[in-house]
Amino acid sequence: MSEQVGFLTMGATAEAAGPVPTIGIGMLGYAFMGKAHSNAFRTIPYMIRPLAAMPRMVALCGRNREAVTAAATRFGYEKVYLDWREMLKDDSIQLFDNGGPNNVHAEPTIAAAEAGKHVLCEKPLGRTAKESKQMLDAVRKAGVKHMCAFNYRFVPAVRQAKALLERGALGRIYHFRARYLQEWGNSPDVAQWRYHADTAGSGALGDLGAHIIDMARFLIGEPTEVSALTATFITERDDPGGAGRKHVDVDDAFEAIVRFANGAVGTLEATRFAPGRKNHNCFEINGELGSISFDLEDMNHLEVHLPGLDDKDVQGFRKVLVSESIHPFWQHWWPQGHIIGWEHTFIHEVNHLLEAIVGNHDVAPYGADFVDGYRNAVICDAIIESAREGRRVAIRYED
Amino acid sequence: MSEQVGFLTMGATAEAAGPVPTIGIGMLGYAFMGKAHSNAFRTIPYMIRPLAAMPRMVALCGRNREAVTAAATRFGYEKVYLDWREMLKDDSIQLFDNGGPNNVHAEPTIAAAEAGKHVLCEKPLGRTAKESKQMLDAVRKAGVKHMCAFNYRFVPAVRQAKALLERGALGRIYHFRARYLQEWGNSPDVAQWRYHADTAGSGALGDLGAHIIDMARFLIGEPTEVSALTATFITERDDPGGAGRKHVDVDDAFEAIVRFANGAVGTLEATRFAPGRKNHNCFEINGELGSISFDLEDMNHLEVHLPGLDDKDVQGFRKVLVSESIHPFWQHWWPQGHIIGWEHTFIHEVNHLLEAIVGNHDVAPYGADFVDGYRNAVICDAIIESAREGRRVAIRYED
Amino acid sequence: MSEQVGFLTMGATAEAAGPVPTIGIGMLGYAFMGKAHSNAFRTIPYMIRPLAAMPRMVALCGRNREAVTAAATRFGYEKVYLDWREMLKDDSIQLFDNGGPNNVHAEPTIAAAEAGKHVLCEKPLGRTAKESKQMLDAVRKAGVKHMCAFNYRFVPAVRQAKALLERGALGRIYHFRARYLQEWGNSPDVAQWRYHADTAGSGALGDLGAHIIDMARFLIGEPTEVSALTATFITERDDPGGAGRKHVDVDDAFEAIVRFANGAVGTLEATRFAPGRKNHNCFEINGELGSISFDLEDMNHLEVHLPGLDDKDVQGFRKVLVSESIHPFWQHWWPQGHIIGWEHTFIHEVNHLLEAIVGNHDVAPYGADFVDGYRNAVICDAIIESAREGRRVAIRYED
């Protein structure tokens, strides 16, 4: 007794009341982020239920024909483009995914919006608040869906923290402290676009700091003022373009203190010079009724202190293994205790965007949109200004 | 400038010197393990490089037409079968993957081998050593590749531990202690095939204990004798078939002490009655030159104590985040510190089998084969015998 | 304005309704345990409130005149004796504290009881159950207070665990697993009385194992049967008496599995061959309603899982810093979070005995008395018998 069944697209329809829409993807960039996003697109169809949309991996775009073809072949894109302008003319693409370096975030993304494509752009949105604002204005004007890829909002433990805050479990918030520590900058031999303002905008700030600034805004709310300093420990590296040595004109680390609109105060710090810290993206929140602590290196756990729930003599931080069907995103995965990895954040994130497109609702507040991307850039700019000027800087959004 | 590229199968050929072979998969079962294995088959083509073989998901087999069709559609199998005997006649299948309950391990697997299919069978291999031996004899006679799915050999941190042992980093081994603790048996309302000997063989022993017995054999070597006891805390549950109440005739937990051929001694323990322990599969090894400790709930870390490498006043267990390109399996994944999850063990495992098939080499010693599955069952039987008889039992393999 | 106040003895009276009694101490032995007990006697008068009795450090006894005089001078004993028989004639001594090696536990302690002294004896009580029984019979016949120094009952976190069990917080108990791991035996150069049966009775079993056996009995209740094995990894060492090489005739490690009268099952293990484990005395208890975990290397913490107290999505082991005024023994110490050390267990223990003497009540159930010491020895003997005979051994007390 055999029976032929179809492949993925059919699969989706088989489970839903009717057929799910297909959304054509055009992707720019195929390195670290390209791999992570492509994996998400490939996994969603069979792991996420209910399935909102079937992603169709239409095209991958890059400048090197051989490399982009190899990547497209590997990840299953139907076509390659060597010029993003060409790709944006492709009618089979409804979603433009920008995974390129920071200096190619603005122009292609704006053009994509103008071409009526929904857009997903890696963080930081632009290299500056000004550039980010142009991107925000463009997507608004075009009326397309927009997401800025702050993927750590899609860690189950982080979303669980958000849920606790939303139900008032911590009461009034006093403190938020976050740090994002990595170690790879400590080697003077590393050379890449992330060390130069023309390509990257800023250094550890835009690369790592932007993530914890987003955590701060997502979990605590808007900051009102910041004081900061920056440091560059290795001031010259090989030019990533091969043109000899090049001055490092971005920060290797920044340190900031911040006050929030709700009265909380906190610290923000990021560095690429912390030996032994591989991907140490941490935060702690202290509120009137309890505290929460998180570390990305142990991302399936959330430490939670809620003394009001406990007997007096057994109070302490609980190490919650956020991996049960009642936890955020876990309906898609495994029985309790069978943990997921970093790449899963992208699966949740991209799926969130697909749902927003199909359902025609906002990416915010659980996903970061271009408003979040822009405001994040305002805060980054304020940190640089404060570090340069040696004074406290107020956070002022134009949007 | 656009260029059409093909889909997965083409993709694989594009990267290799020539085309990679396709291996057709026929899968029995579509629940927990079916989902984990299917995810592995779908991920390998674009994440594992170099790619040894392109898995073709030919058919899924189950008894309930509606359910198996839905699962096949979801995971992208081409066909469904309602009878595994029919599926084994399908010439487009080269690999039979048995993810069914323990009582359907032996017969279909033996038949598959007899039909010339390579076989991958979930653990425990058979419900008893005797049944397992029949399976081993069958695959040997058929000359097919055989793997028993002890997936924890494919945790990067476990393979790293193996590498340390292989290079003698711990010297003479004194101790191995392992426990596998879960909590879900503590609810009297849970009812399923795992509570009854006819379907499961044994309880926590075959389900969880088999994993740590495999760890013991993989890392330390053969045990020579064992003393054990078992306990069943809840002795009656609902019949999973719906026929009222049914006696629980398997262990809820076992405790064992063991001596190894190399002189090491240890403890083995598994239970489903440890509240708060979601998937606490742990071991510690103490040797003349150092110690190693592992916990599956934190599976990306390995704790390693190697005092000979340290200055005297800074000795201690190092918490190694096993997530760098130099670590086992990490060439396929992400930059350091971007951790992977439980499901990745199956990707590594299945790929290991595909490599063995294509390269025509043994699954052992890094993968577990049916010799491992059989010997594991001998030890499980010895544990039950020791628990019943109240005396130490020697481990004697017939193979 | 100055005012003369008196010294310690006066001090005690000043705070109580009336004068507190003085209890004269005669101590045998002045090495590791002698230092720990002497520190307790010196600290109690000014740190423990209310003060039950003022310990008077009357005499210290040892065979080497110079060494015992130096130790007595250091710790403030009034006299030294070179023969414990002489010391027992001293009427100013009401409490005999035996901190000598295991082979001088029985005879002096029995003689002290016969001389009407209360007795505190280091663990293990005797080298065998038989010797321990003689000691128990002697103190019973003499009607004196008797304590066996299982000091880990006096860790605040352990007493907190006891309190949780007493109030039924864990419900029915399923599992107890304990291990006591140290590393110093791994060096072949270590030579001392603890390696030889004539002086020590047993090895890691009586030295470390006795402690976790006491934890098992204190927290879970009586075991009914045990299966065990022992190992001796280094079989010859220098004679501690200087007479060349000497056979090691005690265990370097033991492994045991145990069943308790209440239906719980567990593992017990001790070794001196676990590199990196300095003083790793751990236990975990799993019950119907929760779990408890403890590690002496982090002795101010207790990990507690009580899901019934938590919201469903924030359940997990709490890391309780047992250091608040509501916690056991903490009324004597510091504001919360200002942790205490290992030596404090002796302060609590000795004070418990002084209170029992002054209040004329039993040392049990919170302190270990000679019944506990004897029963502990029965279990140790059963472990050795089981290891030798290769069969399960029932625990049978004659008292």
Next chain:
Amino acid sequence: MSEQVGFLTMGATAEAAGPVPTIGIGMLGYAFMGKAHSNAFRTIPYMIRPLAAMPRMVALCGRNREAVTAAATRFGYEKVYLDWREMLKDDSIQLFDNGGPNNVHAEPTIAAAEAGKHVLCEKPLGRTAKESKQMLDAVRKAGVKHMCAFNYRFVPAVRQAKALLERGALGRIYHFRARYLQEWGNSPDVAQWRYHADTAGSGALGDLGAHIIDMARFLIGEPTEVSALTATFITERDDPGGAGRKHVDVDDAFEAIVRFANGAVGTLEATRFAPGRKNHNCFEINGELGSISFDLEDMNHLEVHLPGLDDKDVQGFRKVLVSESIHPFWQHWWPQGHIIGWEHTFIHEVNHLLEAIVGNHDVAPYGADFVDGYRNAVICDAIIESAREGRRVAIRYED
């Protein structure tokens, strides 16, 4: 065979080549710090070897006759004084120990120095840099030994960190981040002198922050500039003097970022509003060659990452149990792994001062002296100034 030996004073002489000098102690204050210091004085004579001096507990001073007499009796002081001016006339006192509230630090300490007494003053030294400078000037002029009680320099793990830094194990230093979190301020019902500037100077800053500022200076070196903010979450509390409600005019928390003379940058933070953090005094240092991490709640451990010592695939933070004879201060204590507590820091600290007095050498650099106390106050003042002015403030010492 009995032999009378003397009590403490004799004891000390018996072990040394000749008699050790006696140093008479006069103590002001008998609450938290009074208890901790008194315990140190009582413990040193029999636990610290070699013994530099025998502390003689001459007098305790306080305003409430009944309370001070009770405390003096308890801790074994010979006399009480109700006026510190009177006590300073007592010729049997050579060391004045000031454990009173911050507003009685300056005047009595200065008077003591003028009376030729050596001085030990609790931290913060004065309520302001100005007051602290007067104290420093006084002890310098008097030529007495002076110590400011930054006791965390005397945690073995902290001193071990210092040793690593001194031998260059971390190379160039990039980062220092420290926080000192407690929770007790979160209750609006707590009322005491620490909430008001007249008695305390500052809030969490002088109470907790001063400790981590001292750690920063001790371990990293001098800071050159700071930016800060402060917060007061509960602005009115009961007057500790009983006069109704009183405005809280000190900080409940501060946040600061700092640059050091050696180019390192960092964060400093203290709060009394972090539920679940009992005594969370932490720091982390990142340098070119490694990292160090410490947490006072687990004060016997030091986490150390020194990749240069490790094989490449087993690098990670080591959890060093700083409790072996080769570790700082451990020659006085117990076999490895038998941990000490918070109170031991005072034993080490006070003994360090006694050694400085007897040996006529400086308390610095391992102990904090009044130079350290003064500079600490300059930094505290700069933090307040920066928080008030909203600009970066340079650290400028007048000494």
